[in-house]
Amino acid sequence: MTQHTLTDVATLREQARKHLGRGAVTAGYSADRSRVLKxxxxxxxxxxxxxxxxxxxxxxxxxxxGQSVGAEFLVHSIEEQGHADQLAARIVQLGGEPDFSPDSLSARSHAEYVAGETLVEMIQENLVAERIAIDSYRDMIQYLGSDDPTTSVLLKQILAVEEEHADELADLLEGLPNT
Structure with missing residues (x-):
C-alpha cells in the first residue's frame, strides 16, 4: 500500500489562492470533471x-x-426529487450546469418512462427503473473510486434510498394478485 504524505500548510495556503473561480474544485481534484458532470x-x-x-x-x-400504493408512489416521487436537487447542487458545485431541458430528458435518462396500465404494471415499471438506477449508481461509484470522494458519498446515499425503493416495490408486488 502506498503511503500518502500530507501537504504542508504553506503549500495548501498557496494552492487555495489560485483559481478562486473554481470554487470547490481545487488542485487536489483528480477526477475527469467533464466526465463526472456528464x-x-x-x-x-x-x-x-x-x-x-x-x-x-x-x-x-x-x-x-390504489390508494395505499399511490401514496407510496408519491413518497418515492418526493424522494427522487430530493435526489435530483442534490445532483443539481453537486453539478453546480463542480462548476457545471444542471441540464433540466425537457427536450433531451428521456434520451439522457438511464430509466425509461413507461406509463403502465394496471397497478401491477406500474409497480413493475417502477421496480425496473429502480433496479436500473441501482446498477447505474454502483457503476458511477466504482468509476469515481477515490478521485471524487464527495460525489461518491452523495451517490452512495442516493443508492441506499434506491435500494429501499426497490425492496418496497418488490414487497408491494408480493401483496398483489396477478404477479
Missing amino acids: MLNEALATEIVCVLRYRRHHFMARGIH
Whole structure:
C-alpha cells in the first residue's frame, strides 16, 4: 500500500489562492470533471424521469390497493426529487450546469418512462427503473473510486434510498394478485 504524505500548510495556503473561480474544485481534484458532470447530468435526467413516472402513477393508481400504493408512489416521487436537487447542487458545485431541458430528458435518462396500465404494471415499471438506477449508481461509484470522494458519498446515499425503493416495490408486488 502506498503511503500518502500530507501537504504542508504553506503549500495548501498557496494552492487555495489560485483559481478562486473554481470554487470547490481545487488542485487536489483528480477526477475527469467533464466526465463526472456528464455522468451527474445523466443521473439528474434519470431522477427527473422517475419523479414524473411516479407522479403519474400516484394519480393513476386505481383499485382496492390504489390508494395505499399511490401514496407510496408519491413518497418515492418526493424522494427522487430530493435526489435530483442534490445532483443539481453537486453539478453546480463542480462548476457545471444542471441540464433540466425537457427536450433531451428521456434520451439522457438511464430509466425509461413507461406509463403502465394496471397497478401491477406500474409497480413493475417502477421496480425496473429502480433496479436500473441501482446498477447505474454502483457503476458511477466504482468509476469515481477515490478521485471524487464527495460525489461518491452523495451517490452512495442516493443508492441506499434506491435500494429501499426497490425492496418496497418488490414487497408491494408480493401483496398483489396477478404477479
